[in-house]
Amino acid sequence: MNTRYLKTLLTAAAALLGSACIENDVPYPVVEISIADIEGEGFTVGATDPANRTITLALDEQTDIRKVRIDKVDYDVTIHSVHADKETFIRQIASSVELVGTHDMRTPLTTTLSLYQDYTWTIRAEQRIALDFRVKGQIKEAEIDTQARTATAFVPDGTDLAAVRIETLKLGPAEVTTYSPTVEELSAAGFAEERKVRVTCHGETEEWTLRVQETDIRMAVQEIDLWNNTATVTAFLTEEEAKKAEVQYRSEGAESWQTARKEGYADGILRAIVEPGWQESQNKNGLTVYTMAPEQGIFAGHTYELRLLVGDEEYGMITQTTAAGHTIPDGDLEDGTLSCFTKDNETEEQVRFWGSGNNLFKPKLCTQGEFGGSKCAYLQASKTLGILASGNFFSGLFHYEGMNGTVKFGQPYAWESRPRAMKVRYYAPTIGTVDVAKYQNPGNLEKGDQDMSRIMVAIVDWSDRHEVTSGVGQPSGMWDPEETMRTEEGAIIAYGSKFIDAASTGDAWIDLELPLSFYDTAAKPGGKISIVISCSTSAYGDFMVGCSQNQFYLDDFGWIY
Template sequence: MKRLYRYLIPMLGLAAAGCSETSPSLDDATATGTLTMKVSTRSETSSAEYDPMEHLTVSICNSDGKPIRKYTSESGIPERLELLAGAYSVSVEAGEKAAASFTRRFYKGEEPFTVTPGANTPVEVTCTLQNSVVEAVFDETIAENFGSEFEVRVMPGASYDESRADAASTLRYTENAAGYFTLDEGVDALSWRFSGTHASKGAVEKSGTIPEVRTPGKYTLTFRYSPDLPGFIEAVAILVDDDTDDFDDTIIWSPDPTIEGDGFEISETQRYLGGEKRFLITTVKPTTAATLTFDGKPYDLLAAVSTPTAGLAVVKTAENALTVTLSDDFFTGCPGGDHALRIEATDNGGGNGSAECIFALQGVLAPSAADYDLWANTVTLRARVFDPSVTTVTFGLRTKNGSWQELPGTNAGSETWTATFSPEWTESSNESGLTVFTPKAGTGVRADGEYECRAMFGERESLASFATAGGQSIPGGDMEDGTMSCFTINNQTTPFWGSGNNNYMSAIIGDQLTRLCTQQEKCGSKCALLASQTAAGLLAAGNLFSGTFVKPSTQGTVGFGKDYDWQARPRALRLKYHATIGTVDMTKYTDASGNHPIAAGQPDRAIIYVAIVDWDAPHNVSSGMSAPSGMWDPSTATSQAEGPVIGYGRFVIKESTAGDEMVDKELEIFYYDRVTKPSKPCKIVISCSANMYGDYMNGCSTNRLYIDDFQWVY
């Protein structure tokens, strides 16, 4: 039942000359002060509970008792009201007058105050409840004997009058509840009647009176049933002293701490160009806590009185007053843009106040995802500059703790300077004599990176940091999904990975463990095993690739190339492998020179490559009982008939892996084209073969290649 509502009206008297330190003396007849009125709730009530503040009247009267101002809502009360110096009174009414109600109640209070030029005059108005409260409490014996067939009616008067049982001044209780009564002048008693239907006793009634009712005052009626009681019902009426904690139902109008800007409106955005900014905090009672929060970081202002922070000075001018000064050092290193500052203060009287101010700072703005392109590896830095004397801005970019790259800024208008950082490239020639490019470390921006940026103008340096979005994954690159097409003989259509497994091989060998590509476990992780085989006297290379495989007859065709939504340009392809490489023991077809691409008796090789392509359709390579066709190598040509090769990475495995562990390997990607982002249906090729020249059916029939964990490196 305890409810304590607190509302705020601080009275602040100021000399008419404003903030001047040498204000002229004023004649008492013309001197003015300012009455500042703010209404705020200190302790909240349930949203479902009646709110008397929705029915508010505040009146200000002069010393003659004549009303000079009247307000009928919280929103209508002005922030500041100028009054002549002198004596006044404020009266407050909240709630509604009702003869009887379970929710509506009425409060009233009045307090004199004096407006004095140049003085701070707070006033506190205690609004007391103007109702008499009757709470009905039903002992558990009532429900046990009457179920829901009972009620209590309470009405004003010394005796219960049946003719007024349904009047507006009568309340009907059917459960534990408190009701509020407004008694007419001369009425000082409340009467009640209990009525119910007992299962065996029939109708049961009992009446009573509460004499000498006080306003405010609370009376609790407790009802219980017993067959030994006269009339079977006992009703005990208890007056709860309204001076105790059991009945605290008042509204207190009291000043909360005030927080103001010294010479500026705290509600307006402050375009900070340097110097000092001061905030004045005033509490009615001694200040017990004060906190400044800037960009989410809190500062204890009372602690800062004795232990200053760089750029933050706090002076305690009185037990209830603080002056907070911010200077250049406080904002050093902050990025540009709008920054939220919030000050909160409390006093030992339970008052609390807060204020917010936005500081607009010059400097570099923290980049967002819209500012960078992870395929082009570019980022546009922006700085907010509103000082008209600034004519040059220099931008800097670096990886976290790396070396700075610098560019001069361009004035883009609207108080914004910009500079776009692009990657630098290293040019070289590959083994085929083709020109290729690799991105230079520490230039541009890449996926999953942490960066720092800055803007410098004059003597000022502004810093910000940002992280780029994470990189992309390769579908099924961890080889954990044993249902992928590459591990089956159904590779005519594939989501991504395919292999040369086919019905023809299964029919000849009959054991899936001897398929060209199977899921195995090695070093505690699932992986792909590429196992070369022989069938019908021919070599079948163990293989895995992004594409499809069809074998309608004795000739099989791989369709290299899959769609891929490129968002970030990779620097390399990382994977794990373990290889067993033997001696060439099978040869079949020759290359364009008329020779076998690798001779019998020579150490065989395996190969892994990746190609970023922009093809209209998959590139087909066929081999089998007829001569192979369509063979290609991304390191020897910048395009195929289907479209250009944007870049590639290639790893030739020339010897067996030592030990039994998987080995990490990165395939650096060399770019032919530094600009184009693939947009056609086929955008990526990854190919792994246990025999480098398996298309020619040349190689070692016992080669084994374990592959796992394909990932991009940025």
């Protein structure tokens, strides 16, 4: 054999192999990595922000922030461009920092998670430690300055400061904080002069200054709780005056006064409680619900007038302005880049709050429109081969696969103030008769019946999002907050709902208020998912029932307090 020819052939083959190695045209899959959960001692996961790739640990009050123990980290992946088993990818994730162990969380913990791509995540810690300083005969809340380390309580003019005794002293985490002198020793000496106290917790000691000052204030508001809509009013009175006294309040501008409930009298101070009233009724499905009585209780974003009456004599009047309430994220819908106006509604990284059922085949179920001079959400229905696609818009995520769509209802929401209702503006150019009716539905609608659009809101306490799947297959996961007090994910605390069964007239927005009906007046959301808002051109679109010509404009979502 010609050896020269053989050498040439081998050289060419090697070159081809080398070229194949260098120019690999097979792309790596795109696999987005996220931290799904963290377990450990002395904390819960407070909030996850996938868009900014941060997760916040809510530390228990007694936890030493310098020594936070993480026992387990769970990951999740979103796989693009290929179909593969998620668990196979999850097992291969590498972290640049060993997360399991003990960490000083006074500074955030940053790690890079790697597989085919790198994703940097930050773990933060928040620790709320409620501080308190109260003395007998106190007329208003103490002023506590954590920077200067001072705590000042206020008592009425004429109080014998040397005889003032401490009711509560809490300048650090409960159960693990010690004081020197002790609370008993501080009380025994009184407060004719300011007192120094050494506060020790987790091996560190701070020196604080305690003061008690006289004030000419006769009435004050304390302990405002904007979720429970309560406040405590204190008034300086004699025992005889207290027997005849009333504390009354009203929101600024209201005509009628409400009377606060007298809680007790001690050490010259009358305590009265401002609290909401509840009206009990049965909803249309026979479930017991509670709505807030008008003008009772204390709410976010209001200024209140309070007056003290003793018999027919007015002893004084004060005003109290409460903190502003919550907003609904992107409630004005002015941002044209929101994911709900696109087909990218599948992951938490893509969706800030609002999602939609837009997909490859139906990309215009929710788009940004314009009506009445403002940008808004424009929903429009359609049908293909007898399959209805309702225009839709909701708080949550959406996954489309195999001619079926799955809505994952719900978003995290840090509730601190409880609203009375949700407000929104809408305009419905078309709400026609049902022309698609595939499955039996709760409204018993059939072809030719008048269709209905719907706006719904729910305050929930869920461990995860609730999934509803519909399309060419049998629908599953259907739920309605008017029909049930809970889903498998957890409790439904409150809801508001509006069915709209006629097209709008005129050419102006319609302002809508959805009063909240509560199943539980005491519960506060504490789970991973705590709010659901859903709007659809057909109320029973998930059952493939509705009018394929319906249109719906929506704008300016917000709360009423």
